[in-house]
Every structure is written in C-alpha cells, then in structure tokens.
Amino acid sequence: MFFQPSRISFDLPDWLExxxxxxxxxxxxxxxxxxxIAASKRNVEQNTGGPFAAxxxxxxxxxxxxxxxxxxxxxxxxILHAEIVALAIAxxxxxxxxxxxxxxxxxxxxxxxxxxxxxxxxIPWSGVRHVATAARDEDARAVGFDEGAKPExxxxxxxxxxxxxxxxxxxxxxxxxxxxxxxxxxxxYNPEVS
Amino acid sequence: MFFQPSRISFDLPDWLExxxxxxxxxxxxxxxxxxxIAASKRNVEQNTGGPFAAxxxxxxxxxxxxxxxxxxxxxxxxILHAEIVALAIAxxxxxxxxxxxxxxxxxxxxxxxxxxxxxxxxIPWSGVRHVATAARDEDARAVGFDEGAKPExxxxxxxxxxxxxxxxxxxxxxxxxxxxxxxxxxxxYNPEVS
Numbered sequence: 001m002f003f004q005p006s007r008i009s010f011d012l013p014d015w016l017e018x019x020x021x022x023x024x025x026x027x028x029x030x031x032x033x034x035x036x037i038a039a040s041k042r043n044v045e046q047n048t049g050g051p052f053a054a055x056x057x058x059x060x061x062x063x064x065x066x067x068x069x070x071x072x073x074x075x076x077x078x079i080l081h082a083e084i085v086a087l088a089i090a091x092x093x094x095x096x097x098x099x100x101x102x103x104x105x106x107x108x109x110x111x112x113x114x115x116x117x118x119x120x121x122x123i124p125w126s127g128v129r130h131v132a133t134a135a136r137d138e139d140a141r142a143v144g145f146d147e148g149a150k151p152e153x154x155x156x157x158x159x160x161x162x163x164x165x166x167x168x169x170x171x172x173x174x175x176x177x178x179x180x181x182x183x184x185x186x187x188x189y190n191p192e193v194s
Numbered sequence: 195m196f197f198q199p200s201r202i203s204f205d206l207p208d209w210l211e212x213x214x215x216x217x218x219x220x221x222x223x224x225x226x227x228x229x230x231i232a233a234s235k236r237n238v239e240q241n242t243g244g245p246f247a248a249x250x251x252x253x254x255x256x257x258x259x260x261x262x263x264x265x266x267x268x269x270x271x272x273i274l275h276a277e278i279v280a281l282a283i284a285x286x287x288x289x290x291x292x293x294x295x296x297x298x299x300x301x302x303x304x305x306x307x308x309x310x311x312x313x314x315x316x317i318p319w320s321g322v323r324h325v326a327t328a329a330r331d332e333d334a335r336a337v338g339f340d341e342g343a344k345p346e347x348x349x350x351x352x353x354x355x356x357x358x359x360x361x362x363x364x365x366x367x368x369x370x371x372x373x374x375x376x377x378x379x380x381x382x383y384n385p386e387v388s
Binding site: 008009020065072077089 | 195196197198199200201202203204205206208210211214215217258259260261266267269270271272273274278279281282283285286287289290291292310311312313314315316318319320321340342343344345346348351355383
C-alpha cells in the first residue's frame with residue numbers, strides 16, 4: 001500500500017537562534033555579509049552542515065528577517081542549500097510567497113557563496129530585490145563543490161528580472177571558511193554520478 | 195528581539211494520499227506520466243495550487259515513491275514547485291539526500307511540465323537518474339508562467355551529470371491541464387517585478 005508523509009519539515013540547528021540574536025541591524029552591506037559568513041563558519045564548527053550561510057534582510061534598514069545555513073547532510077534533503085532555507089523561513093515568517101510584492105518593504109538575499117544553479121533559479125521566484133555574494137563559483141569548485149549548470153550570464157538573468165546583484169563582498173573571508181571546511185575533512189555531498 | 199521558527203514545514207493537500215493509492219506500478223513510462231498529469235489536473239480541480247505535478251518512481255519497476263504537486267500559493271512558499279515537493283518527500287521517505295547512491299535502486303522524476311530554472315538545478319543534486327517531461331517550456335510560457343533562465347542546452351546539462359532525459363511524453367494531455375487552469379482564472383503566481 002502506498003504511503004507518504006502528509007507534512008514535510010526540516011529543523012534548524014539549535015545554535016542558530018542565539019547566534020542570530022547577536023546581530024544588530026546594520027545599513028552597511030559588508031557588515032551584513034560579515035554576519036552571514038560568521039554563520040557559515042559556525043555551521044562548520046558545529047558540524048551542522050556544509051560551509052554555506054545565507055540571510056534575508058530588509059534592504060533599506062539592514063533588519064534581519066531570516067538566517068539559513070546549509071543543511072543537506074544533517075537534514076537529509078538535497079534542496080536544503082542555505083539560500084533555499086533562508087528564503088523559505090523568510091516567506092513563512094512574513095506569510096507570503098512573494099517578498100517583493102508592492103506592499104512589502106524591499107528585501108535582499110545575502111549569501112556567503114555565489115548561488116548554484118538551483119538557488120539561482122529560486123531567487124526570481126522569491127521576490128527579493130537584491131542579491132549579494134562573497135565567495136565566487138570558482139572558489140566553491142576549487143574545494144570540490146559542483147555549482148551546477150547556470151545561464152552564461154547569470155547576473156544578467158537576475159537583473160533582467162528586477163534583482164540587483166553585488167558580488168565579491170568580503171570574498172576572502174568566505175573563502176577562508178571553505179578552506180577550513182576542507183581541512184576538517186568536511187563532506188562534499190555532491191551526489192554520486194554513475 | 196529577533197525570532198524565527200526553528201522548524202519549517204509544509205502540508206500536502208488532503209486528497210493526495212487517496213489519489214496516490216489508485217496508482218498501480220507500471221513499467222510503461224506513458225502510463226506513469228498519465229498518472230502525474232492526472233494529479234496536476236486534480237490539483238487544479240481541488241484549487242490546491244498551480245497546474246503542475248511531479249512524482250518519483252523506481253525506474254525499473256515503476257513503483258511510486260512520492261507524488262508532489264505545486265503548492266506555491268496555498269502553502270505560501272515560492273520554492274514549492276511540484277518537482278521540489280516530490281524530491282523532498284522521496285528523500286524524507288527513503289532517509290537520504292541522494293536518491294542515486296550506489297546502494298540505491300535507480301530513481302526517476304516524472305514531471306508534467308519541463309522544469310523551470312530552479313527545478314532544473316535541483317535535479318542533479320537529488321540523485322535521480324532519469325527525468326521525463328510532458329508540456330514544454332513554451333507551453334507554460336504560452337499561458338503566462340515564467341520558466342526562468344536556463345542553460346542554453348538544459349538537457350545536456352543533465353545528461354552530462356548522468357541524468358537521462360525524455361521529453362514530449364503525453365505533451366497534449368499536460369497542455370490541456372494548463373489551458374483548463376487559465377480558463378478557470380487560476381493564479382499566475384510570478385512575483386511582481388518592479
């Protein structure tokens with residue numbers, strides 16, 4: 001007899017809420033990125049997932065809406081990249097699938113590494129108006145992660161849909177977290193390819 | 195004080211479990227697609243989301259592992275495309291983030307419309323070995339849905355990662371569901387673009 005669960009859920013790491021409470025709203029983009037990169041580092045230290053974090057903020061005030069980290073291995077779901085987690089939490093919290101609707105305050109997604117093909121595709125559907133990234137695709141690839149197939153000009157694929165993009169924000173700091181993960185023999189969770 | 199939920203969940207429609215019980219394992223790909231398209235039609239009739247369904251099966255036996263439908267508007271999360279839902283359920287059910295690991299029976303994703311950029315990106319991470327699609331990107335666009343930016347040769351982006359692709363399976367049938375959705379004034383839930 002066929003059966004599948006009627007509710008699907010995933011849990012955030014225990015450390016995440018206290019960690020988030022230390023954030024003070026900051027209009028400086030680099031400071032917001034520092035916070036996100038620190039979360040990616042904590043995720044490695046706590047052994048709660050891959051070396052990636054992402055967060056949704058209000059663009060104008062820097063107010064934190066949601067913080068996500070990579071949970072692929074620990075929650076057993078391949079979709080749970082940090083960006084997907086941050087967007088899902090923000091939409092649950094604000095009660096809308098469109099963070100960019102006309103009545104809403106503009107929101108942004110800040111992520112410690114450039115988005116993979118899946119997360120890139122998720123960004124326009126989320127309604128965020130700005131994306132900021134630290135480590136580059138090639139930095140993730142250099143330590144063994146597959147960023148997936150992306151449109152040739154992935155930045156343009158966002159700007160053409162009304163999403164501004166800022167790259168290379170605190171790149172070195174994010175790279176050091178990727179390096180640390182590899183030194184600790186962190187799992188590279190790419191699926192096996194036959 | 196910052197707060198975010200520590201558990202994120204989404205619920206499947208009530209009708210879905212009974213609907214799935216009517217499926218009999220079938221090694222004929224077209225029959226499996228018929229079942230998935232019927233689910234997309236039911237999702238429209240029941241007003242539980244967009245006109246899209248997707249399911250994970252065992253490739254060799256046609257055994258159903260999970261059935262997902264589009265839940266963007268009803269569950270308030272932009273990531274909840276049918277493919278993402280089906281993959282998340284299958285991974286929860288089988289207890290792994292990699293449906294293609296060496297010890298596993300090969301799995302496939304059958305979806306009523308070609309995947310958007312996000313879902314395309316999610317496929318290689320899921321571990322499925324085969325993807326079958328019915329309606330084309332242009333069919334979805336013709337009724338107002340944005341399929342997003344995809345690599346120029348999206349099929350090759352999958353085959354190069356060990357995922358076979360079958361397109362145009364029961365395309366007309368899937369298109370009729372898209373048309374019906376529009377006739378019923380179904381919501382086109384693309385985010386607003388400023």
